[in-house]
Amino acid sequence: MRAVTWHGKHDVRVETVPDPRILNPRDAIIEVTSTAICGSDVHLYDGVVPGMQKGDILGHEFMGRVVEVGADSTLNVGERVVVPFTISCGSCFFCQKTQFSACDNSNPVSAQDATEASYGHALSGLFGYTHLTGGYPGGQAEYVRVPFSDVGPIVIPDGFEDDTVLFLSDILPTGWMAAENAEIEPGDTVAVWGCGPVGLFAIQSALLMGAETVIAIDHYPNRLQLARGLGAKIIDYSQTRVSEALMEMTGGLGPDAVIDAVGMESHGFAPDRLLDRAKQAVGLGVDSAHALREAIYACRKGGRVSVPGVYGGFSDSFPTGALMQKGLTLRSGQTHVQRYSKELLHRIADGEIDTTFLISHRLPLEEAATGYHNFAFNQNDWTKVVLKTPASGWSA
Amino acid sequence: MTHSTSSKSQRTAALLVAAAVLAVTVMGVRSATAARPQLQPDSAPARTSKRSQPGRYSVTGRTVLINRPRQEVYDFWRDAANLPQFMEDLESVEVLPSDDGTATGTKTRWTSRNAIGGLESVDISIVHDMPGEMIAWKSADGAMVDTRGKVTFSNAAEGRGTIVTAIQSHAAPGGMVGNALAKLWSGDPALQMRHALKRLKMLLETGEIATVGHDAPKT
Numbered sequence: 113m114r115a116v117t118w119h120g121k122h123d124v125r126v127e128t129v130p131d132p133r134i135l136n137p138r139d140a141i142i143e144v145t146s147t148a149i150c151g152s153d154v155h156l157y158d159g160v161v162p163g164m165q166k167g168d169i170l171g172h173e174f175m176g177r178v179v180e181v182g183a184d185s186t187l188n189v190g191e192r193v194v195v196p197f198t199i200s201c202g203s204c205f206f207c208q209k210t211q212f213s214a215c216d217n218s219n220p221v222s223a224q225d226a227t228e229a230s231y232g233h234a235l236s237g238l239f240g241y242t243h244l245t246g247g248y249p250g251g252q253a254e255y256v257r258v259p260f261s262d263v264g265p266i267v268i269p270d271g272f273e274d275d276t277v278l279f280l281s282d283i284l285p286t287g288w289m290a291a292e293n294a295e296i297e298p299g300d301t302v303a304v305w306g307c308g309p310v311g312l313f314a315i316q317s318a319l320l321m322g323a324e325t326v327i328a329i330d331h332y333p334n335r336l337q338l339a340r341g342l343g344a345k346i347i348d349y350s351q352t353r354v355s356e357a358l359m360e361m362t363g364g365l366g367p368d369a370v371i372d373a374v375g376m377e378s379h380g381f382a383p384d385r386l387l388d389r390a391k392q393a394v395g396l397g398v399d400s401a402h403a404l405r406e407a408i409y410a411c412r413k414g415g416r417v418s419v420p421g422v423y424g425g426f427s428d429s430f431p432t433g434a435l436m437q438k439g440l441t442l443r444s445g446q447t448h449v450q451r452y453s454k455e456l457l458h459r460i461a462d463g464e465i466d467t468t469f470l471i472s473h474r475l476p477l478e479e480a481a482t483g484y485h486n487f488a489f490n491q492n493d494w495t496k497v498v499l500k501t502p503a504s505g506w507s508a
Numbered sequence: 509m510t511h512s513t514s515s516k517s518q519r520t521a522a523l524l525v526a527a528a529v530l531a532v533t534v535m536g537v538r539s540a541t542a543a544r545p546q547l548q549p550d551s552a553p554a555r556t557s558k559r560s561q562p563g564r565y566s567v568t569g570r571t572v573l574i575n576r577p578r579q580e581v582y583d584f585w586r587d588a589a590n591l592p593q594f595m596e597d598l599e600s601v602e603v604l605p606s607d608d609g610t611a612t613g614t615k616t617r618w619t620s621r622n623a624i625g626g627l628e629s630v631d632i633s634i635v636h637d638m639p640g641e642m643i644a645w646k647s648a649d650g651a652m653v654d655t656r657g658k659v660t661f662s663n664a665a666e667g668r669g670t671i672v673t674a675i676q677s678h679a680a681p682g683g684m685v686g687n688a689l690a691k692l693w694s695g696d697p698a699l700q701m702r703h704a705l706k707r708l709k710m711l712l713e714t715g716e717i718a719t720v721g722h723d724a725p726k727t
């Protein structure tokens with residue numbers, strides 16, 4: 113089959129690789145029709161996440177048709193499914209608490225040692241990510257093996273175009289959980305750093321959850337316009353002093369909740385950012401946490417800090433003083449996708465959530481490298497790239 | 509469990525005590541009023557102590573939470589034929605006749621592949637069996653490997669399943685030959701135990717063991 117493979121910094125290729133096969137009774141094989149490039153794929157593309165190996169198949173946002181099932185799969189051949197990026201067993205302590213992204217049983221045992229040593233606990237398995245999370249071959253391919261296929265995949269009824277449901281795999285529930293973690297109350301103002309896909313879905317979700325005002329912060333004009341289109345007020349940090357503006361726009365109170373939808377490759381021109389970048393360049397595993405620092409600084413006393421942005425290492429100058437002295441609540445984590453699948457599918461069906469506004473480009477799988485390059489280097493215009501396989505029947 | 513201490517480690521211990529006394533003395537001069545409280549034993553298991561345990565055996569232990577009923581977990585472990593399913597270094601476990609000629613599974617022969625690909629066997633006897641609660645075993649007298657261990661099963665908080673703790677001790681290797689043999693046999697016991705318990709958990713909680721179809725990554 114054809115698949116998008118990682119070969120190093122800014123080097124992804126489309127290659128012919130062996131087809132996946134059933135390895136465990138609960139597996140299924142999916143023939144992919146649509147698969148998206150995610151901001152966290154760009155972290156891999158930029159080479160700032162450890163644990164990648166040459167030839168790894170990328171992609172964790174994908175959907176398609178079931179073509180083969182193991183003895184204990186509950187899927188049927190021919191069904192259309194969207195597959196959550198988190199691999200979860202459904203029966204461990206964490207899965208039973210619906211903390212699916214903390215599953216104990218999906219990361220192969222030998223791959224658990226590294227994160228157990230560096231984070232104190234082993235991470236769960238993820239598709240198309242690093243070998244720290246199992247090195248599972250990803251979904252930017254013609255076929256994917258899906259473990260625990262009786263727990264993860266969302267069966268999509270007829271009548272939904274791929275592009276309307278594809279983002280149930282990651283960014284829609286991730287934006288939704290980010291807003292949920294902000295514990296929004298009536299009258300609240302929520303400030304969102306980063307108008308990438310997760311930030312935009314967090315904005316949409318926060319408004320649906322009853323936020324009075326959402327303020328979106330970015331510097332890409334096109335992305336800010338998308339945020340405005342959803343009903344957010346916007347701040348362009350390249351022309352505005354963000355903290356001061358947030359105070360003035362919230363009656364001197366500060367935002368009730370702040371969402372860092374930027375993560376470890378935070379942009380910006382502040383001095384802390386320069387230090388972060390210098391250390392990232394020499395490979396110290398330092399996360400650039402400029403957006404998170406600014407968010408904590410801006411958040412009102414007793415407010416909530418929600419962090420859907422991806423971090424992997426350590427960050428310097430973390431404002432522990434502001435966190436404690438202002439009595440902030442901090443919530444974060446990989447998304448418990450399976451917790452939100454049904455509800456969000458219903459909201460899409462009811463026309464309450466539209467996700468297609470985000471898609472700026474559709475490309476054939478073969479042109480994945482073009483998609484990666486532009487998504488990484490032309491973020492203003494390339495807001496979301498969906499790759500289409502031949503099986504989708506799509507043509508440009 | 510027997511403990512014997514070599515004269516070399518006695519000398520080392522004496523030096524350490526001397527150093528500690530010196531350190532305390534120096535600190536005492538700096539802050540004569542800060543009386544150090546008498547240390548009380550804490551609630552943590554001995555194997556987590558910062559002080560190394562003197563003696564002939566090195567002890568490793570690990571606890572895992574398995575979201576299945578206690579009796580089921582015990583029964584699975586007690587059936588020797590199941591062990592190679594989660595102890596990845598084991599090739600096979602053969603049940604041997606007991607002293608009275610019956611095959612009760614208390615005497616077994618564990619065969620594993622060593623680091624150079626050869627097969628090695630050691631006879632293991634269950635020395636204490638409390639159904640649903642505990643299984644303890646030891647290697648046969650005179651076996652190449654002197655190992656003993658136990659696994660305990662206890663109820664976790666309501667709704668959380670079973671707490672499984674495995675503790676294994678290996679005789680400290682005697683000399684260079686013993687050292688090499690022990691390494692060939694056992695690799696890293698702590699790592700093997702951690703992996704075995706995680707595989708057991710996967711098997712009992714999900715019915716399968718997570719894999720990507722090839723061996724451990726080379727990272």
Ligand SMILES: [Zn+2]
Binds near residue numbers: 151152153283
């Ligand atoms: Zn993603």
Ligand SMILES: [Zn+2]
Binds near residue numbers: 208217
């Ligand atoms: Zn689980």
